[in-house]
Amino acid sequence: MIKKNKIVLILSLLFSEVLFFNCASTNGISGGTRIKTQNYDSLDEEPFYSQNAETFFEKKLSNGIPVIIKKSKNQNSCAVRLVIDSVPLSDSFNKSGLEKITLELMRKGTSKYSELYISSMEYTDSTVFTTKVHQDYLEYGISSQKDRLDTVVEIFAQTFKNPLMDEAEFNEITDQLRNSASPLLTQVYKILNSQDKYFSPCYLTEQASVSYKDVLDYQKGLLNAARITIIASGNFSDEDVENLYKVLENNFSSLKKFNYRKKQPSKKLVQYGEKFTFVEKKAYQNISALGFADIPFPLGDSYISYALLSLYLDDLIYSHVKEKHSAAQDAGTGVLLSKLNIGIISIYDISSVDKATSNLNEMLENSLTEDFIEKKLDSYKRIYTSFVMNSEIKAEKTLDQMASSLVYCGDAKEYLKRPYKISKITAAQVREVFDKYLNGKICWVINNIMTK
Known part of the structure; x- marks a missing residue:
């Protein structure tokens, strides 16, 4: 079992x-x-399309990051997510798990907001950090109640831009992920990567050699406005939408744009x-x-x-x-x-x-x-x-x-x-x-x- x-x-x-x-x-x-x-x-x-097609609002932050907000009346919570383009890893198989470890470490807190503080916030404010690693892109997000979103987004942005990235946490997360590796899935990726290095496993394999420095370097590479799109969804009024744009501008417009090689x-x-x-x-x-x-x-x-x-x-x-x-x-x-x-x-x-x-x-x-x-x-x-x-x-x-x-x-x-x-x-x-x-x-x- x-x-x-x-x-x-x-x-x-x-x-x-x-x-x-x-x-x-x-x-x-x-x-x-x-x-x-x-x-x-x-x-x-078709009703689903006609009732929702006009509920999207799109703008760009001053640094060019696209922001897409969806108004959904039936939702009790609100969520914001960064969709980040993947980049080719130096070794797609032996560095597998690098993205997952990096995102997990980021949500552990900052020098200002400790992991304990974030844990208490998750408990008292029904706030949840979310991380997902796909073949083509990464997602780093937050969900919370609408009346707390301003505060939550500021803390969320800090974990993205200035995470503590503690080495002891790195070792703990790495051990957990390595213990959960599936030899069968690893074999599938070996077969795929024997013909196309595009397929990096979305988890840490037993053979992977991800170092603490790899994670620190990878996190710095995420801070690239050219790689990021911000999406949000919630029970927003027009005023809420405008306010959220301002909050996102205050917290993410400082990111600079850099050229990068897309994963293809x-x-x-x-x-x-x-x-x-x-x-x-x-x-x-x-x-x-x-x-x-x-x-x-x-x-x-x-x-x-x-x-x-x-x-x-x-x-x-x-x-x-x-x-x-x-x-x-x-x-x-x-x-x-x-x-x-x-x-x-x-x-x-x-x-x-x-x-x-x-x-x-x-x-x-x-x-x-x-x-x-x-x-x-x-x-x-x-x-x-x-x-x-x-x-x-x-x-x-x-x-x-x-x-x-x-x-x-x-x-x-x-x-x-x-x-x-x-x-x-x-x-x-x-x-x-x-x-x-x-x-x-x-x-x-x-x-x-x-x-x-």
């Missing part, structure tokens, strides 16, 4: 935007919102080697598998078809591997967002290669007919649409959607168009994505006692 929790925890850090585990529900209810299947002739007719994938498609790759045997570990393959570019129309396809894959893989063969404790699909987009299928605790993966591609190919897809398509559209629309309930979820839309579509409000685009997807498009990206093209990585 410990090993499973470790894998699931790390997968949850990696998967973004679409992560459906065992979504067999077809009642169209997700997070309390019931979505009816409807077809609109134009985007402007070097290949259009990842080329896989052996169909099955086996990780070194480790005693007392359950047998697990990860399958990965290229999938469509994030958030495009084909990507939305893949998001729907992932629901079918969850159901079919789960039933074939777990229920039919009793060969797994868990199974599911997810998305590892990157400009070279990779989809991941996880199967935890499989009893043998034959039971878990033999004829799996054939089973999927034969099951995923257009007629089969059509039977559940409306239900799965409702689930995915609910997932997007319910992001408006919490500020943090709204910022998740805004950040991914900003990075991959160049527009923080692009996610508003997704319910309309979902409604237009056909069974033929879902099947086409399966044939183009996954059918017979999944590379499996197996750990523990198996041999070829």
